[in-house]
Amino acid sequence: MTLVVPFAPGASVDLLSRLLAREVSRTSGDTIVVENRPGANGIIGAEFVKNAAPDGKTLYVANVGSHAINTSLYGTRLPYDALRDFSPISLLWRFPSVLAVPADSPAHTVAELVALARHRAGGVTYASAGSGSGGHLLGEMLRAQSAAQFIHVPYKGAAPAVIDLLAGRVDCFFVSYSSIQKQVERGQLRILAVAGDNRLAVLPQVPTLQEAGFDQVSLQNWFGLVAPARTSVPELRRIHCLFTSALAQPEVVRQMAEQGVEAASSTPAELNALMRRDIQRLGDVVRAVGAAVE
Known part of the structure; x- marks a missing residue:
């Protein structure tokens, strides 16, 4: 088989x-x-x-x-x-996907990330594993509900997007936890929220997007x-x-x-x-x- x-x-x-x-x-x-x-x-x-x-x-x-x-x-x-x-x-x-930012990002909550997207010249960039991917759609959902300036940067897969996220070349990324687990454990990336109905058992302290005030941003x-x-x-x-x-x-x-x-x-x-x-x-x-x- x-x-x-x-x-x-x-x-x-x-x-x-x-x-x-x-x-x-x-x-x-x-x-x-x-x-x-x-x-x-x-x-x-x-x-x-x-x-x-x-x-x-x-x-x-x-x-x-x-x-x-x-x-x-x-x-x-x-x-x-x-x-x-x-x-x-x-x-x-x-x-669910999680919303991740570099460890040195000034945003420690989704609200702070949205505020950054509203007030920073040029807005905030978000990576995706490709146009039409789940991460792309989640980023657009967040942009629509927040009415903030989130700019899509598509990549050919999650791996190169994670590399640029670590380097600070993009500001955030909706991605699977397993794809960034090691970087999170090393303190290189920080997770702001979970884009699902429930918190992850392995990340009980991280709120869902709904809990963070963005109930229209969810994709299983x-x-x-x-x-x-x-x-x-x-x-x-x-x-x-x-x-x-x-x-x-x-x-x-x-x-x-x-x-x-x-x-x-x-x-x-x-x-x-x-x-x-x-x-x-x-x-x-x-x-x-x-x-x-x-």
Whole structure:
């Protein structure tokens, strides 16, 4: 069985996928190979799996970008239909982004960051992992609700954005906690808020954006398992059982939680409903901020 991951080796999603693949292999005896096919906001990996044989041997780690945001971001240019071309299996994990600033930033709260964006000449710059990414949309949500000057600086992935954040070349970044965990622990970066419904268990002292007064700034990053369309129902059920059993293992839950990630399985219908809901909800945001690729 091949698990296609649309991110580079060493990225947080890659590490989480390998953790889960090892557990499934250990408990089932099946050999699972993680294959990285990064690039183009998940399009490269998704198109590869779309065209794979529907025999249950090629699976894809779908996410809010590849299977929700991309639909409105690329429109008719998208070489796959997120709903029609895939068979949903289960949610795998989810996590909110966090709003991070360099350790020497004058902003120690979201309110202070907004004040800086309002009064500093040129405003405040915010990094993202690319135009149309979750971080981009969150930055635009904050700009809209605060009516402050937040200027988008897109990067090709989180890693180069973190490098520039550390160097002070950008002022802030909505990013996964796992992507900056080491830098936060070393005191190089500071987290102002969590862009989700709840505080992170690993960061109990950090408020949510809602608690900070910005209730319209929220986006749940989710990752789920899908197979090519027309994969047989018995095979989908078998794979669902393997992965949901692995997600329930205490060691898997613990290791994910340490990275600010919630292990979360679902039924195929629930994953399908989540995709449909976010295609509509986040599509509205993409269109509102003019992020769609022309």
